[in-house]
Amino acid sequence: MTFTKEFESRVEKTIAKYKLLSKKDKIVVACSGGKDSTAALYILHKLGYNVEGLLIDLLIGEWSKIARRNIEGFCEKEGIKLHIVNLREEMGGSMCYLRSNIQSKVNLNNCTICGIFKRWILNKYARELGFDKIATGHNIDDEAENVMMNMFRSTFSLAAGMGPTAGTQEHKGFVTRVKPLYDCLNSEVRKYTEMKNFEIEYAPCPCSVDVMRMNVRKMLSELEQDNFELKRNIVNSFTKILPAVREKYKKRGDEGIRYCEHCGEPTVEKVCQTCKLLKLVATEKVS
Ligand code: AMP
Numbered sequence: 413m414t415f416t417k418e419f420e421s422r423v424e425k426t427i428a429k430y431k432l433l434s435k436k437d438k439i440v441v442a443c444s445g446g447k448d449s450t451a452a453l454y455i456l457h458k459l460g461y462n463v464e465g466l467l468i469d470l471l472i473g474e475w476s477k478i479a480r481r482n483i484e485g486f487c488e489k490e491g492i493k494l495h496i497v498n499l500r501e502e503m504g505g506s507m508c509y510l511r512s513n514i515q516s517k518v519n520l521n522n523c524t525i526c527g528i529f530k531r532w533i534l535n536k537y538a539r540e541l542g543f544d545k546i547a548t549g550h551n552i553d554d555e556a557e558n559v560m561m562n563m564f565r566s567t568f569s570l571a572a573g574m575g576p577t578a579g580t581q582e583h584k585g586f587v588t589r590v591k592p593l594y595d596c597l598n599s600e601v602r603k604y605t606e607m608k609n610f611e612i613e614y615a616p617c618p619c620s621v622d623v624m625r626m627n628v629r630k631m632l633s634e635l636e637q638d639n640f641e642l643k644r645n646i647v648n649s650f651t652k653i654l655p656a657v658r659e660k661y662k663k664r665g666d667e668g669i670r671y672c673e674h675c676g677e678p679t680v681e682k683v684c685q686t687c688k689l690l691k692l693v694a695t696e697k698v699s
């Protein structure tokens with residue numbers, strides 16, 4: 413079997429193994445314009461799933477413009493519907509503008525702030541547009557890094573929300589997030605998209621400066637030299653203990669969930685994290 417066929421069939425097996433998706437589901441792929449989510453979108457579409465894409469235009473200068481152009485061209489060529497959410501229209505500014513305002517008041521790293529906004533937008537749009545599942549491009553490397561980082565930071569309770577099906581809360585306000593590339597290495601995804609000649613921006617986000625993540629990534633890649641299966645072993649070990657981790661930390665059903673006083677989105681606190689951050693930004697949208 414050729415590499416591309418084997419790769420696609422591995423994604424199909426992952427979906428079946430973890431029961432990620434059904435052919436009846438209306439699925440939205442969270443598209444960054446990068447290789448992982450583009451590969452996920454392409455393969456799900458090829459396998460006959462009912463998929464559409466959603467890009468949040470973060471307005472991070474030229475990098476976002478290229479990402480947007482690439483995914484727009486890709487979806488047009490493949491005949492896949494693409495939704496685009498403009499961050500300025502949604503939240504009153506570009507990611508750099510929002511972030512610098514927030515960081516002048518609180519000490520949060522770039523990826524944390526971006527992740528909070530992206531999750532909020534994705535969930536809200538997916539639910540309002542009637543999607544049953546959100547598929548992301550997370551691969552083995554992302555998951556292995558997250559497992560190790562939660563250990564190093566002693567935040568293993570957060571790991572309850574990881575795994576092939578993400579999210580700690582079952583609640584009608586939250587759309588289930590799934591990771592079809594859960595058994596694919598970063599290097600394999602790159603090989604796949606290169607062999608497929610997809611128009612992809614391979615440069616990482618210019619704002620992703622999480623020092624801890626970079627150190628963990630470097631460490632895992634060094635250790636991987638002597639053990640090709642290292643990252644897969646970390647993830648496989650993690651998925652074996654995941655039911656116990658969830659048992660310990662996961663809330664049941666809609667336990668503790670209420671609606672944000674400000675935006676009405678589901679949250680565990682009176683005001684959701686997104687609204688708390690937006691309150692720190694001096695925009696007209698947030699009073
Ligand atoms: P990241 O948070 O950048 O590590 O990306 C993780 C996953 O989130 C990607 O594989 C995508 O599925 C999704 N994602 C990242 N950036 C965007 C974006 N700008 N718009 C929509 N989805 C995104």
Ligand code: ZN
Pocket residue numbers: 672673674675676677683684685686687688
């Ligand atoms: Zn809110």
